[in-house]
Amino acid sequence: MRVAVVGGGISGLVAAYRLRQSLGESADLTVIESRVRLGGVLRTGEVGGEPVDLGAEAFVGRRPEVPALLRELGIADQLVHPAGLRPLVWAGGRAHPLPERTLMGIPSGPETVTGLLDAETVARIADEPTRPFMWRPGTDIDVYSLVADRFGAQTVARSVDPLLGGVYAGTARSIGLRAALPTLAAALDRGAGSLTAAVAAALPPPSDAPVFGALRDGYAVLLRALTERSAPVTVRETAVTALRRVPGGWQVDPVGEFDAVVLATPAPVTARLLAEVAPAAAHAAAGIQLSSSALVVLELPKDTRLPPNSGVLVATGEPLRAKAFTLSSRKWPHLAARDTAVVRVSFGRFGDDSAATLPDADLVVAATADLATVTGVPIDPRSAVVQRWPGGLAQYAPGHLERVTEIESELARFDDLAVTGAYLHGVGVPACVASASAAARSIATARTGSRSPGR
Structure with missing residues (x-):
């Protein structure tokens, strides 16, 4: 055959x-x-003489497929997990803790986003369960239309878009509810009386299991x-x-x-x-x-004063060109043990390839400048690797x-x-x-x- x-x-x-x-x-x-x-x-390159993934670097560790496959292939010893640090969100020109107890950034209540969103938007979220809500079971709309209507556009820009940008290299306007958030769609179909109630019903139960995994090499x-x-x-x-x-x-x-x-x-x-x-x-x-993106991996001196977080996600509408920073040497213990620090800087969202199409040298300059802005420290890379992914992610x-x-x-x-x-x-x-x-x-x-x- x-x-x-x-x-x-x-x-x-x-x-x-x-x-x-x-x-x-x-x-x-x-x-x-x-x-x-x-x-x-999926591509593994070298940064500072050590292996570093230049495409996807992690997988959802709570799904069984990859750990099971690693065991089958006899390489289960390659499985590593993050250090457990939380990311930040860059919004309004400063860093904020990424809200907890959200569903792909959609808050489960006003308390989860206080400080990240302005007082008017927080009040809108608090008031949402009292406002009339109509939902026709089976409806499929873009995430923006639902969340902006109920929780305000700032909620999308500062909490939802940063997470969708990391998963799909898209925004809430380009991603549909049913494919990206099936548990939320199911809660709405069951008759949830508000978006707040639907999010609460769709949230997974708390777990101490690592959210992500990766391969050491x-x-x-x-x-x-x-x-x-x-x-x-x-x-x-x-x-x-x-x-x-x-x-x-x-x-x-x-x-x-x-x-x-x-x-x-x-x-x-x-x-x-x-x-x-x-x-x-x-x-x-x-x-x-499909959406295109680009990645710049920076090798930095070990003593670069990076924040004690796993990364920094960038809200929509900020004057930065990068959409996200993964502080890999903070996020992954096996990378923290190396002699240099590694930071991944991501560019490109669906419908906006302006940064991702910059020449390599300009992209490195943009990555360095934006990282200096969000960390507040001088960035002097020892080396940089550029990897482009045209049409890399489906919307x-x-x-x-x-x-x-x-x-x-x-x-x-x-x-x-x-x-x-x-x-x-x-x-x-x-x-x-x-x-x-x-x-x-x-x-x-x-x-x-x-x-x-x-x-």
């Missing part, structure tokens, strides 16, 4: 690994990747282990130009014919490849937009769940074609692992010798 996995990011590599597990050594697996390296938006360790455990696997460095149905399987141009295909490609590429064979799915995928806009349902419903008629990726059921690494495992399982369990209904 010949299987092509189109796309060599984390979703594609997990799919190849799962296919090897299910189909055995006799299966002929090919991973087709248009870039010169595997890993997609970077995601490169995971990518390498997946590739090794998928062996024997052929890796082809080329862009796929077309996908066509042929007798017995699929023609993947320009590589050749395969019995089954997994598309682990970004939404626009998936849309192009499905245009002929699954036009409704292609149309739905084409409606998923989960209103109607996203319907688009995904359309994609998966049309493709359900094929037992030899599956899709996976960060544009489907979550942008984080755990969601990608789950999606890729499901795609591989659908191929493996259906390949019993019967003809596909889609042929």
Whole structure:
């Protein structure tokens, strides 16, 4: 059996690994990747001679997928957790503690945002349960429209946008309620009498478990282990130009014919490849937009006086060009043990690529200047690494769940074609692992010798 996995990011590599597990050594697996390296938006580089992730650096530690995968691959000793420090929010020209007991920055009451928001907005939040509230179950709107109406625009700019910017490189205006905040949507559908009540019902119970995890030596360790455990696997460095149905399987141009295909490609590429064979799915995928971003990783002297926090998120509308600062040497104990300090400075939100498209030298200058502003100390980097991520993150806009349902419903008629990726059921690494495992399982369990209904 010949299987092509189109796309060599984390979703594609997990799919190849799962296919090897299910189909055995006799299966002929090919991973087709248009870039010169595997890993997609996961990339580990070097800063000061030590490994540092230049894309995603962490994953949600309370989901089981990544820790379980690390154990499977025999690299569980790579799992590390943050030091437990809280981030700050830069708003109104100064730093504030990130509010606690919020749902993606949506406050559960006025006391959580006192000091961050002005008195008028805090009073608006306190009064919200007394104001008439209408909600039609099943409604999907952008997060901004809901929160700004009930809690005020400043709540969005200073509390919600900073968190959504970190997850999606977007804003509350570009992100839909149901895809990004399903528990809140469910609470509203159940008849919550106010947004305050819905947030209280949707908040997860308090837990001492670490929220995030990471790999001590970077995601490169995971990518390498997946590739090794998928062996024997052929890796082809080329862009796929077309996908066509042929007798017995699929023609993947320009590589050749395969019995089954997994598309682990970004939404626009998936849309192009499905245009002929699954036009409704292609149309739905084409409606998923992408956001671009850029990252500057600064190596600083060990004695740089960084605040005792995990990072600094930037409110919308501030005169800074950066959207967030991760004080990596504060956040991660394994990085704190190094001889230099590491800070990650992020740029770019959906609809605003002005900073992310600056030349490398100007981007480093902007990162250094903005970090000096939020920390209040001189910044003199020893070195800097710039990493750009064009189209790196999907925007989960209103109607996203319907688009995904359309994609998966049309493709359900094929037992030899599956899709996976960060544009489907979550942008984080755990969601990608789950999606890729499901795609591989659908191929493996259906390949019993019967003809596909889609042929």
